[in-house]
Amino acid sequence: MLFLKSTTVTKAPGIYEVDVAAKPPGKTFGVFMATDPDNPPNAVLAALAELGFESVHQQNYVHRDKGKVLDMHFQKDGTDLFKGWKAEECTSNLAALDALFGNVGIKITPRVMSLAEAYA
Structure with a gap:
C-alpha cells in the first residue's frame, strides 16, 4: 500500500x-498505484x-x-529465471512505463525496495 x-x-x-519499485536485487519492477475508484484512470x-x-x-x-482509494499492484513476467526480467527487458519495460506515465504528466523514479519493505 502506498x-x-x-x-x-x-x-x-x-x-x-x-x-515503480522492485524487490532486491532490483531487476524486475512492479507498478503500485493509488487511484480514485470513482474516477478510474x-x-x-x-x-x-497492453504493455503486458x-x-x-x-x-x-x-x-x-475520508477520500476513497483503490490500491492497485501490477506486474509483468519476464523470460529470466523465476519469470524475472533480463537486462534488456528491464530497460525496455522501464522506458515504456516512463513514456506511459509521462504522457499523463507523471514523472516516475524507479527504485529498489529495502529488504524490510519488500518482505513485510
Missing part, C-alpha cells in the same frame, strides 16, 4: 500516487495491460481524510 498524504490532489486524473489501466502488466492485487480503503 503512503498517501491526501486524496484532495491527484497527480493525473484518477491517480493519487504511482510507485481507464486509459492508463488499458495501456498497462497484469493486476495482481487490489484493495479498497477510505483514507483518513
Whole structure:
C-alpha cells in the first residue's frame, strides 16, 4: 500500500500516487498505484495491460481524510529465471512505463525496495 498524504490532489486524473519499485536485487519492477475508484484512470489501466502488466492485487480503503482509494499492484513476467526480467527487458519495460506515465504528466523514479519493505 502506498503512503498517501491526501486524496484532495491527484497527480493525473484518477491517480493519487504511482510507485515503480522492485524487490532486491532490483531487476524486475512492479507498478503500485493509488487511484480514485470513482474516477478510474481507464486509459492508463488499458495501456498497462497492453504493455503486458497484469493486476495482481487490489484493495479498497477510505483514507483518513475520508477520500476513497483503490490500491492497485501490477506486474509483468519476464523470460529470466523465476519469470524475472533480463537486462534488456528491464530497460525496455522501464522506458515504456516512463513514456506511459509521462504522457499523463507523471514523472516516475524507479527504485529498489529495502529488504524490510519488500518482505513485510
